């Protein structure tokens with residue numbers, strides 16, 4: 001099977017390339033190979049790449065910058081995704097795409113299911129929701145995987161930021177009133193590997209059984225403060241020299257950002273379990289694996 005992975009240099013793209021190497025013939029496309037800011041070039045690129053499966057891990061992910069770069073975010077996250085979907089529908093090529101918990105407004109008090117209406121607060125969330133809508137209306141044999149709070153051992157993410165700040169500052173202040181689920185890029189790529197190994201002919205039917213949309217995160221939940229505390233604790237257990245001795249919990253109003261974030265964005269795993277028979281590991285365990293990769297095993301592990 002020949003699999004095209006776009007955004008191959010991103011957190012999820014790199015993890016996917018590692019996961020699927022050896023299983024399939026991979027075409028790894030970075031922005032210099034396929035720039036989604038120019039959706040008019042997508043058809044020609046896909047024709048020459050001849051994929052049996054497309055995995056679109058590329059996205060405009062700068063959540064705050066999107067508030068002032070609306071056109072760029074919209075082109076990459078919505079228009080380009082629609083164009084990919086139309087090509088996949090015409091050629092009957094399965095397509096896996098990623099979306100985000102930020103399509104929800106966070107007013108819920110129990111995990112969001114795939115049938116809950118979207119109501120994004122930010123430009124990024126709106127552009128991703130429009131990408132979902134365009135992809136589903138293209139009638140491509142696709143699967144949209146909505147995930148959340150992605151981190152990895154490479155790229156820009158909350159884990160890397162906290163690890164850096166904890167070596168620079170004696171005290172960190174982290175918001176404690178936004179609840180969600182940290183999810184490692186390895187967990188996402190393991191799930192995609194589980195799907196892809198079922199074989200290309202089985203994919204459209206499998207996707208249809210999920211109504212072409214599934215929520216995927218680690219199991220469990222926490223706040224950004226809880227996540228930061230677990231990171232710092234994990235670093236200490238690995239004897240990483242840190243300055244930070246205190247992580248102060250603050251409300252979101254004390255840490256204003258250009259893009260508003262949902263206060264609550266847990267995603268239900270019901271469809272994941274029922275259709276895919278998949279049970280992701282708890283976020284704490286997944287974090288330990290990523291810390292092991294970057295910093296070695298903790299004492300006593």
Ligand SMILES: NC(=O)c1ccc[n+]([C@@H]2O[C@H](COP(=O)([O-])OP(=O)(O)OC[C@H]3O[C@@H](n4cnc5c(N)ncnc54)[C@H](OP(=O)(O)O)[C@@H]3O)[C@@H](O)[C@H]2O)c1
Nearest residue numbers: 007009010011012031035036037058059061098100147150
């Ligand atoms: N990160 C999160 O917390 C999070 C949460 C929920 C959902 N998601 C979704 O998960 C998916 C993967 O995200 P990620 O965390 O892996 O993001 P990431 O690390 O920012 O990677 C995104 C990739 O997209 C590429 N890209 C950006 N603009 C592009 C363009 N115009 N043309 C081609 N490629 C372009 C980037 O390339 P450059 O390096 O050249 O910029 C980068 O390699 C995305 O759909 C994202 O919306 C992410």
